[in-house]
Amino acid sequence: MKEAEIRRLLAANLLCALSIVLTAVVPSFFLEGFTVLGTHLTWLCVCSVCVGALNVILHLALKPSQSPKRSSFAQKISRFLKCCIYFFMSCILFHAIIVLYGAPLIESVTETFLFAVLLSTFTTLQCLCILGPNIQAWIRVFSKNGAMSIWESSLQITTVCSILGAWFGAFPIPLDWDRPWQVWPISCSLGATFGYMAGLIIAPLWIHWNRKQLTYKSR
């Protein structure tokens, strides 16, 4: 049971990572002059949309968190709306935090906001897919011994990795190398993406190696 679950997780994560790679490659066939660095904003949009859509589809297909009771259509709609509001709020919150960390306030607002959207896709959207719009569950997952399934462990790892990646991505900005990727927010978004991908790959492996120690509380 557990092995099968880990394999499913690995497959899903690999699919996500593959989709990110594809977003960097495929659009250049359709769009004239598309490169990740040159038309970074377009790539940010494409990447966020693709990863978001794939996550939602995977969530619907795999159903890692079985909801205990069946809900009516109206409830589903309200859940969906709530998710949308949460996602938007997290974008705003990320934007505010990024600006407080030193991003320019007025110039390049679009870049900052799209970066915030990307970060939200990597973190908040995952939480929304797996845990639903339920803040208490989020709080529980992000504390020690809080994860209750391998999906939640994976969520912990990918979220922390993407945020760490974004943080490390800020490091090359002051260097005087004059590379195109040192421009705000390219290095940060690339860092977040690489962090997310690393998290996606690390998570199943880590769970596999620690499966003896990982005992999840059953409900």
Place this chain on the structure above:
Amino acid sequence: MGDDTWEGLFPKKFFRSYFFPSFNVKDLHTVDDGILQHLYPTVDSGEWDMLIAHFLGVDHCGHKHGPDHPEMAKKLTQMNEMLRSLVDHLGNDTLLLVAGDHGMTETGDHGGDSEKEVNAALFVYSRTPLFGSGPPEEPETIPQVNLVPTVALLLGVPIPYSNIGEVMAELFSGDGDTVSAALQQLSVYHINAKQVDRFLHSYSLVAQDLPAEQLQHLQELFSSTVEEHTQLLAEVQGTTLVPPELESRLGSLIGRFQLYLREARAVCTQSWARFHPLRMVGGCILVAASCLLCYVASELATSSDSFYRSCLLYPLLWGLMGAALLGLAHIFTQEGLDLLLVSSWAAAASQMGFFWHWWVQHPKRARLVGSQPPLASSGLRQRLRAWLGLAFPMGILFFRCGAMFSDSFVVAEARVAPFLLASLVMLLVGKLHWDGHLTVPESPKQQLLGFSSYRKDIWYLLCLVAVLLVCVRLSGFFHQCREEIPQCRPSLFLSPLASLRNTRAKNLFYLLCVALLAGLVYAVRSWLRHYGNLNSSDPLVLFVRWGFPLVVLCIACYWAVASSTDDSLGKLQELVQVAVVAFPWAVYGLASVGLLLLLCNPMTVFAKDTRESAGSIVTPYLGVPSSEVDFLHVIPQIYKRMQESQKSRLERGSCRATVAAYGLGSVYSAALVIALTLLGFLLMLLHSERLSFAFLLLFLEAFVLLHIHTCARGLAGDAEPFSVPWYAVISWLLAASQFFYSTGHQPIFPAIHWNAAFVGFHLDHSTNLLPAVLVGANTFASHILFAVGCPLLLLWPFVCEMPNSQRKKPKKEAREELQEVEEHMMEMRLRESPEKFSVALLQLGLKYLFVLGTQLLACVCAAMILRRHLMVWKVFAPKFLFESLGFVVSSICLLLGISLVMRVDCAVSTWFSQLRLR
């Protein structure tokens, strides 16, 4: 005539002189008007060989108003007029040299090495034509040292002995044909080269620092050129006939002389910047060992009592002994005593002593641990956990130190420090969350659902963090620029109000600044009132009540006078001159009176003795005529303490009486807060007016940091209330370096605020010490404030102690259960265990020194390893100088802060003993 520095440099060397006081940069006109009054009569009188007129107005105007100001335009127009009319007064055989000794930065300052500062104009004029050809399109640049031989030879005096400059040959071409001009230039070059060769020769006999092979090469070049020169001269003189290729030979000879002079200069400049690798490594090792010592000592401090004597006193004796031995050896060998070497050997000896004692003690403790095997295994796990807990603040410190090794990061440090500070605080919150300190312990029902909810005070913590982040971000608006980032514009707030042209904006900013000062005073006073420290009628409290507003009034008046334009006040000019000096002196005086009062009697406690009445515990009247709100505020803060002896004696007499003391619970912090506020006023006075916003942010951020620290402590439930965790110390220091930048400073020389030396001094300084202190205080303002405030990190959690979040040691709990009423012990908990208190202070100081020392070590290592880096003189060396000065200032202020706390402690002890006697 002009600048009176000439008189100081060459006393009684001038045939006639008109000197004027020059040191006050605010005074634009005295020197220039004085010169203009005497210049033309002197020129026309013709009683001179050389006339020096040193104008200062443009320089002072740059300092006061900056390069783009109407005042500067006026000054420059005046200079243009002066030149125009001076030219008319010149004779045909007069050469006019107009030279600036330096340029200026965007802000009008100089003293650094940026392109804009070291470039200045040179204007040469004579009525008789000087140049054979027309002037070149692009004016060429010449080194400033070239002026020396040129002027010397033009005046017909020998070139100064130690000159390494090169004559400006164009001025010696005369009015003959090209060949005679070239011959004349050649002779001039010959003289110049001879002088340089003589200097190099005698220099190399005395000092060995010029590389021998290069000297040899120069020598050969010189002798061959001179030989050729004499040969050519002989040819020219021997034959009246002009040799065919004379012109080209002359040209090549001149070229060789030039080559020689330039190479000689290059050799000198290169080798006069040389390094002592051995001393560098030694210094690095000393600093590193000191850091290690601080770390080890801070870890050891809690462990044993004999620690002080064995590990701190003996090594000191060792060090003194080593120094004495070295001194004796030097006396016997009759060698010159190198103070630096002796002190470093003494330091090394004392460090050896420390580590030796530590090593000797170490096995003992290891055996002690080993005797209890069950504890050892859990100790290992605990130690591992402690290491992991250490890893996160130390990781931030590691990044901070690593950033010193890259010139880009040093240049961008103004943004790196806030980034790391924000990350540290966010990590702290994340870690608290991860450890589950932020959530309420789960009830069974919640466990069933798998939900967790937050405690109430999480919102408080999050608000604090948000305020901190906003403060950090806002403080970035007060940045100064470095020339390495050309697109950077310095913050508008850095320029003094006097440079603002829009009167309405000026008034608005002025009012805002004054309001801000008043707000600061109000905040401090209400804080003190809240903790009941404003009730007594001691001189110090009276000073806080009345002196603080007075200080603010004086500062406001000073700003008003200083920011007014020169000509707007007309007849009141003299009054203004007096006021500009008087108000800062009033502030200095008041602040020093306040600090003296603080030292004499730092107790801000109001004691209400009710023993005579032997009545109720609740005092009917609070002693201060205060409003109902104050009344409610003060009551919960009453710290009622019955002395043990008193209690037993009185209980025997079966009458219950108490002493109600107001503000005893925060007596330490109150003294520190008062001292910090006074220092803050002084430092604000030294900065330009609008930087008081930055100071407000500084105080706010420090306050918020202390609260976050307290809050995190309460939530994490630390078992050890007397030790300050590393993250607090590191965040405190990060904030200190952040505000170094946010008060408009940069670790480069052009960015020093020289204006600070003239706050309260209209005329010349008699000594160099006072301006140095003023400029130093201005530069290291944030270092000073944060270092003095460092003990607050220890005290604040006690001050903010709330009954519900109180975490007592289990030992204490048992005793306090007996008492029905929960007491607000606050800082008096520190009094209960004096040894622990002093150990905690020592530990805090050592931790602070360790973090400071690590930063310094990183700077030192960067400057040492990268000493051949392209940017070493622009980035690493100034950074190293500023960092080491900051280290010295911080250490001194840290000592002062700790000694202030100890002074308060003594005062509290005497207060208690007096109470007991009564």
